[in-house]
Amino acid sequence: MSSVDNEKKPAFWRSLAEYENNPAFRKFVEHEFAAPIEDTAPNSAERRRFIQLMGASFALAGATGCRWEEDHMLPHSRRPEGAVPGESRYFATTMDMGGNAVGLRVKSYDGRPIKIDGNPNHPDSLGAANVFHQASVLELYDPDRSPKPTRSGEDVEMADFDIFAKKHFSALRGARGQGLRVLASASSSPSQYRLRQQFLTAYPMAAWHEYEPINDDNARDGSALAFGEPHVTHYNLKAAKVIVCLDADLLGPSGIQHGPGFAAGREPETGDMSRIYAIESSYSGTGIVSDHRLPLRSELVGAVAAQLDAEISRVRRNPKVVGAAQAAPTAAFLKDERVKKFISAVVKDLLDSTGNGIVVAGAQQPPEVHAVVHRLNALLGNVGRTVTYTPVVDRSRKNYTESLSALVADMAAGKVTTLVVLGGNPVYNSPGDQDFSAALNKVETSVHLSLFRDETSSACSWHVPMAHFLESWGDARSRNATVSIVQPLIAPLYGGKSAIELLALILRSGPQDGLGIVKATLGRRLGDERLWRKAVHDGVVMASAMGPVMPALKEMPLIAMPKHTESTxxxxxxxxxxxxxxxxxxxxxxxxxxxxxxxxxxxxxxxxxxxxxxxxxxxxxxxxxxxxxxxxxxxxxxxxxxxxxxxxxxxxxxxxxxxxxxxxxxxxxxxxxxxxxxxxxxxxxxxxxxxxxxxxxxxxxxxxxxxxxxTQDKHAIDQAGIDATQERLPMLVRQSTLEEYKKHPDFVQHAVHHPKLLALWEEPVPYDGHKWGLSVDLNKCNSCNACVVACNAENNIPVVGKERVLMGREMHWIRIDRYFKGPPEDVEAVAQPVTCHHCDHAPCEQVCPVGATMHSREGLNDMVYNRCIGTRYCSNNCPYKVRRFNYFNFHEDMKQEKNAVKAMAFNPEVTVRVRGVMEKCTFCVQRIQNVKIKAKNARRPIKDGEIKTACQETCPTGAIIFGDLNDRQSQVARLQAVPRSYAMLAELNVRPRLKYMGRVKNTNPELG
Missing domain, CATH: 2.40.40.20 (Barwin-like endoglucanases)
Known part of the structure; x- marks a missing residue:
C-alpha cells in the first residue's frame, strides 16, 4: 500500500488511489474510454463466457413466458372487463426470504411477470423493495433451474417421485417415523406451521429441524433472556430523536420498513432532525447516513453496551427495570480518548431524549448484548413509544445452529435413515465445523427440494424441483404477524412443487395443491369467498396483526468481555x-x-x-x-x-x-x-x-x-483534469451541519460561485406542457442499490461480465457514487446517486453528428437508437459521465430463429439495444407515455405522483422524487425550490433537470 503523506489531499475522494493521486489513477482518468472497440469478438474463451452470461438469464423466458397460471378462481372463457392484451396488469404476492416475508406488487405482461415492486398495503414493505425482490424475476427465468426430478443424479419424471414417495413414506408411517428427519429453511408460512404439526403427529418418532445461515437467533434469544419468552422488537424511527446502532444496520435489506420513518427524521426544513450514532466494525447503510460513527471491532461492542448500561443506570431510575446494571467494564479501549468522548456524548443525548430514543443491537451481537439493550430502552422510557414488542408466533422453534448440530450428530451416529431437506443448501452454507456433507453420506435416503441442482442436491439420492414463489400459492407472516398471500403469476415452468405441497404429499391427507392447502389454513379467518378474494387482491389479510405487548424484564445476564480488549x-x-x-x-x-x-x-x-x-x-x-x-x-x-x-x-x-x-x-x-x-x-x-x-x-x-x-474510479467526473479533483468534489457533494443550516439554509449555493449564466441561443422549446424533473435528497440516500437493480429490470440493461467491468464497460444507467471525506485512517462516507440529468443545454446534443440524441418538448434528453452511429462524442462531452456504449450486441443470439422467443424476458415497453448504440437513462419515458395515454383517454390532467420512475418507486427512503416542474404545486417543484436544492455542475451552464438536496448532518457539538 502506498504511503499517505501530508501533501494537500482532496476533501472528498472515491478510492485510496484517488486520495493518493497515484500514476495508475491519473492514467485511468486521462482515458475517456477504458479500451478501444474491438474489430472482432473476444477470443474463444472470453466469447464462450460472454455468451454464457448474456444468455443465462433469458434462455427459457420466452418459451414459457406467456403461460397463464391455471386456476379456477374466476371463469376466463370470456375476457374480463378491463383486461386488454398487451396492457400490463398488477398483482399482489409475497416473498418469504429466510422467514422475513415482504409483500410485493408484480407487473405482469400477458401473463408473464416482468417487474417487481413493494406492496403499499404490507407493513414490512410500505411500497418499497430491496435488491433481492427486484432481482427475483430474473431468478424465475433462470435456465439453470432444475427441469426435472433426479434419482441418484439421473433425470426421472415427477410421477416416478410420486410413486416413490407414496411407498416410502407409507412404510415410514407404519414405523411411526423412526429414522425420519426434516430439515427446513426458515419460513413464516402459517400453512407450513400447520403441516409441521400434522407431520409430527403422523410421524411421532420423527424430528423437525430448521436451519438458516443468516438468521435472527441472537435477537430472539436475547429477548428470551430479557423477558423469559422470545419477542419481536419494532422500532418507530419517525418518533425517535436519538438512534444508537450497536453493530446494527437498521436500513439494511431486511429493514426496508424503517425507510419512511428514517426519512421523516432527516428533513432539516422541519427544524428538527434525528441524530444517529453508529458503532460498527464495517461500514453499513446506516453507518453511511449516521451523524457520528465509531469504527470498532464487533467483539468490543458488548463492552460499549455494558458501559452505556452502567453510566445510564447511575443517573436514570425506572421502577419497571429490575436487577442490577452491568458493572462498568475495565476494558483498555474504553480509556481511549476518542471512545470515551463518543460514549459520553451518546449517554448525554439518550438521557436528554428519554422516551424519544432508540438503542438497537445488530443480529451478529450475542444474546446478552440484546438483553442489555432491552434493559436500556426500558430504563430510558422508550418502550411503548419508539420501541414496541409483539409475541413470537412460533415459540417452539429451536435455535437454528443448535437444531442443525443436533441433526448432524444424529446423521453421523446412523440414527437417520431418511432426510427431507425443504429448500436451503446446507452442504454449502452450514458452518465449517459441522461437516454436513460427510454426515449426509451416512443417510440411506435423502430428498432435496430446491430451485437448482445445487451442492446439496448433488449429494442427495433424490432431488425435486421447487416451484418459484411467483409460480406458487402460499402464505406468510410479517414481523408483526400480519398474514399475507403468496399468489402465483405464472404456471410452474417445470412442474415443481412448493414446500407445503411436498409436505402434503408426504402426509397424504387433506388438499394436495397449494391453493387448497392455503385455503384450508386460512379457512376460519377467510371462510367467506368475498374475504378470500379481497385478501388475494390486497395481498394481506386485514386485521391479522398481533397487538403490541409490554413484557416484564427479568434479571439481566452479564455480558462476557472478550479476551483481548486492546489492539492485538x-x-x-x-x-x-x-x-x-x-x-x-x-x-x-x-x-x-x-x-x-x-x-x-x-x-x-x-x-x-x-x-x-x-x-x-x-x-x-x-x-x-x-x-x-x-x-x-x-x-x-x-x-x-x-x-x-x-x-x-x-x-x-x-x-x-x-x-x-x-x-x-x-x-x-x-x-x-x-x-x-x-x-x-x-x-x-x-x-x-x-x-x-x-x-x-x-x-x-x-x-x-x-x-x-x-467501479469506484470509473466514470470519474473530470472538469479540468485530475489536478482539479480537490476543487471539484465539494461542488458535487455539498453538506453542512444542522446548526449551520439554520443560520444559512442556502449553504449549497455558496459551494461554487460563477458569473451569471446566459443562454447561448434562444430557447427552442417553450415547455408549455409538461417539464419533467427529478430531485434526489442526499440526506435520505443510504446507498442500498435498490434503484440500480430496479433500473436494470425496467430497462432491459444487460450483464457484461467481470472482464468487461474491468474495462470500464458496465451498462448501469444509474450509479451510486461513494465518496470518502477525511484521511483514510478516519473517514466519513457519503452516497450520491448519479444518472442522466436531462440538461436543457445538453452538451451531448451539441456534438452528435446525426441527431441521435435530441431534446423533447417536455425537456427529456431522448435517444433515437436507429440514428446512432457510435461516435461516442456524446459520452466524451457529458460532464456527468452517465452514457453507456454497447461495445457488443449483447443479444446477438436472438437473431437465430430458435432463440427469438428470448425477447419475452424483456420489458416490451423498452427497446432492446444493439452493438454500436449509445444508451442512458430516459426518466422512464415509457412510464410517462403510459400515464399520459390513460389521462388523455379519461380526459383528465396527470396527477402529481401518478408517474413514478423505476428508481423512485422502489426507493425505501423516498430519496428520489419525479414529477412535472411546470406544476408549481408538485412535490418535485417544491423540493427543487427549497434553499438546499442545487444543480450539480450548474456552472457549466448545462441547466440540468435533476437537482440534489444538500446533505445536512445533525452533529453533536461535543464531537464536532
Missing amino acids: VGNGELEITFNADAALHDGRYSNIGWLQELPDTMTKLTWDNVALIHPTTAKQLGIRDATMTTVSVGGKSIQIPVMVSPGQAEDSIRLNLGYGRTHAGVIGGSVKGGIAPVGVDTYALRSSTALHFASGGKITSNGEAVLLAT
Missing part, C-alpha cells in the same frame, strides 16, 4: 467477521447476473469477494491492496484477495459470505459445466460457536497481485 495486531491476532453479502446474501442469489454485477455499497466491487482490512492494520502487517492473502482462524484457512478499506475497524477483517459456489450455474460457477466459481467460499472458516465473528484470526500476503473488478 502486534501479536498477529485479528478479529474475523462473517457478513451476509449485500448482493448475494448467503449465496442463494449467486446465479443472478444483475446481482453479481451490482457494485458493493462501499468497495464498489463486482464479481468477487475480498477480505476488507483497515489501512493502518494493512500497513502494520505489510499487506498491499489487491493482493492474494491467506486468512486463517480456528485451525482452518482460505486463500482470498485483500482490499484496503477506509472505514473498516482496526484489527478487524471482514469476510462476505455467499461466494465460491461450485453448483450455482452458468453465472455463479459450475464445476460440472467447467465454469470456475465466482469468489471464495468463506463458510469454511465459520464455526457453530463463532457464526458472526471470531477472535485469533491471522492474515498473511504472498504479494501476488489480483485484478478486482471495481
Whole structure:
C-alpha cells in the first residue's frame, strides 16, 4: 500500500488511489474510454463466457413466458372487463426470504411477470423493495433451474417421485417415523406451521429441524433472556430523536420498513432532525447516513453496551427495570480518548431524549448484548413509544445452529435413515465445523427440494424441483404477524412443487395443491369467498396483526468481555467477521447476473469477494491492496484477495459470505459445466460457536497481485483534469451541519460561485406542457442499490461480465457514487446517486453528428437508437459521465430463429439495444407515455405522483422524487425550490433537470 503523506489531499475522494493521486489513477482518468472497440469478438474463451452470461438469464423466458397460471378462481372463457392484451396488469404476492416475508406488487405482461415492486398495503414493505425482490424475476427465468426430478443424479419424471414417495413414506408411517428427519429453511408460512404439526403427529418418532445461515437467533434469544419468552422488537424511527446502532444496520435489506420513518427524521426544513450514532466494525447503510460513527471491532461492542448500561443506570431510575446494571467494564479501549468522548456524548443525548430514543443491537451481537439493550430502552422510557414488542408466533422453534448440530450428530451416529431437506443448501452454507456433507453420506435416503441442482442436491439420492414463489400459492407472516398471500403469476415452468405441497404429499391427507392447502389454513379467518378474494387482491389479510405487548424484564445476564480488549495486531491476532453479502446474501442469489454485477455499497466491487482490512492494520502487517492473502482462524484457512478499506475497524477483517459456489450455474460457477466459481467460499472458516465473528484470526500476503473488478474510479467526473479533483468534489457533494443550516439554509449555493449564466441561443422549446424533473435528497440516500437493480429490470440493461467491468464497460444507467471525506485512517462516507440529468443545454446534443440524441418538448434528453452511429462524442462531452456504449450486441443470439422467443424476458415497453448504440437513462419515458395515454383517454390532467420512475418507486427512503416542474404545486417543484436544492455542475451552464438536496448532518457539538 502506498504511503499517505501530508501533501494537500482532496476533501472528498472515491478510492485510496484517488486520495493518493497515484500514476495508475491519473492514467485511468486521462482515458475517456477504458479500451478501444474491438474489430472482432473476444477470443474463444472470453466469447464462450460472454455468451454464457448474456444468455443465462433469458434462455427459457420466452418459451414459457406467456403461460397463464391455471386456476379456477374466476371463469376466463370470456375476457374480463378491463383486461386488454398487451396492457400490463398488477398483482399482489409475497416473498418469504429466510422467514422475513415482504409483500410485493408484480407487473405482469400477458401473463408473464416482468417487474417487481413493494406492496403499499404490507407493513414490512410500505411500497418499497430491496435488491433481492427486484432481482427475483430474473431468478424465475433462470435456465439453470432444475427441469426435472433426479434419482441418484439421473433425470426421472415427477410421477416416478410420486410413486416413490407414496411407498416410502407409507412404510415410514407404519414405523411411526423412526429414522425420519426434516430439515427446513426458515419460513413464516402459517400453512407450513400447520403441516409441521400434522407431520409430527403422523410421524411421532420423527424430528423437525430448521436451519438458516443468516438468521435472527441472537435477537430472539436475547429477548428470551430479557423477558423469559422470545419477542419481536419494532422500532418507530419517525418518533425517535436519538438512534444508537450497536453493530446494527437498521436500513439494511431486511429493514426496508424503517425507510419512511428514517426519512421523516432527516428533513432539516422541519427544524428538527434525528441524530444517529453508529458503532460498527464495517461500514453499513446506516453507518453511511449516521451523524457520528465509531469504527470498532464487533467483539468490543458488548463492552460499549455494558458501559452505556452502567453510566445510564447511575443517573436514570425506572421502577419497571429490575436487577442490577452491568458493572462498568475495565476494558483498555474504553480509556481511549476518542471512545470515551463518543460514549459520553451518546449517554448525554439518550438521557436528554428519554422516551424519544432508540438503542438497537445488530443480529451478529450475542444474546446478552440484546438483553442489555432491552434493559436500556426500558430504563430510558422508550418502550411503548419508539420501541414496541409483539409475541413470537412460533415459540417452539429451536435455535437454528443448535437444531442443525443436533441433526448432524444424529446423521453421523446412523440414527437417520431418511432426510427431507425443504429448500436451503446446507452442504454449502452450514458452518465449517459441522461437516454436513460427510454426515449426509451416512443417510440411506435423502430428498432435496430446491430451485437448482445445487451442492446439496448433488449429494442427495433424490432431488425435486421447487416451484418459484411467483409460480406458487402460499402464505406468510410479517414481523408483526400480519398474514399475507403468496399468489402465483405464472404456471410452474417445470412442474415443481412448493414446500407445503411436498409436505402434503408426504402426509397424504387433506388438499394436495397449494391453493387448497392455503385455503384450508386460512379457512376460519377467510371462510367467506368475498374475504378470500379481497385478501388475494390486497395481498394481506386485514386485521391479522398481533397487538403490541409490554413484557416484564427479568434479571439481566452479564455480558462476557472478550479476551483481548486492546489492539492485538502486534501479536498477529485479528478479529474475523462473517457478513451476509449485500448482493448475494448467503449465496442463494449467486446465479443472478444483475446481482453479481451490482457494485458493493462501499468497495464498489463486482464479481468477487475480498477480505476488507483497515489501512493502518494493512500497513502494520505489510499487506498491499489487491493482493492474494491467506486468512486463517480456528485451525482452518482460505486463500482470498485483500482490499484496503477506509472505514473498516482496526484489527478487524471482514469476510462476505455467499461466494465460491461450485453448483450455482452458468453465472455463479459450475464445476460440472467447467465454469470456475465466482469468489471464495468463506463458510469454511465459520464455526457453530463463532457464526458472526471470531477472535485469533491471522492474515498473511504472498504479494501476488489480483485484478478486482471495481467501479469506484470509473466514470470519474473530470472538469479540468485530475489536478482539479480537490476543487471539484465539494461542488458535487455539498453538506453542512444542522446548526449551520439554520443560520444559512442556502449553504449549497455558496459551494461554487460563477458569473451569471446566459443562454447561448434562444430557447427552442417553450415547455408549455409538461417539464419533467427529478430531485434526489442526499440526506435520505443510504446507498442500498435498490434503484440500480430496479433500473436494470425496467430497462432491459444487460450483464457484461467481470472482464468487461474491468474495462470500464458496465451498462448501469444509474450509479451510486461513494465518496470518502477525511484521511483514510478516519473517514466519513457519503452516497450520491448519479444518472442522466436531462440538461436543457445538453452538451451531448451539441456534438452528435446525426441527431441521435435530441431534446423533447417536455425537456427529456431522448435517444433515437436507429440514428446512432457510435461516435461516442456524446459520452466524451457529458460532464456527468452517465452514457453507456454497447461495445457488443449483447443479444446477438436472438437473431437465430430458435432463440427469438428470448425477447419475452424483456420489458416490451423498452427497446432492446444493439452493438454500436449509445444508451442512458430516459426518466422512464415509457412510464410517462403510459400515464399520459390513460389521462388523455379519461380526459383528465396527470396527477402529481401518478408517474413514478423505476428508481423512485422502489426507493425505501423516498430519496428520489419525479414529477412535472411546470406544476408549481408538485412535490418535485417544491423540493427543487427549497434553499438546499442545487444543480450539480450548474456552472457549466448545462441547466440540468435533476437537482440534489444538500446533505445536512445533525452533529453533536461535543464531537464536532
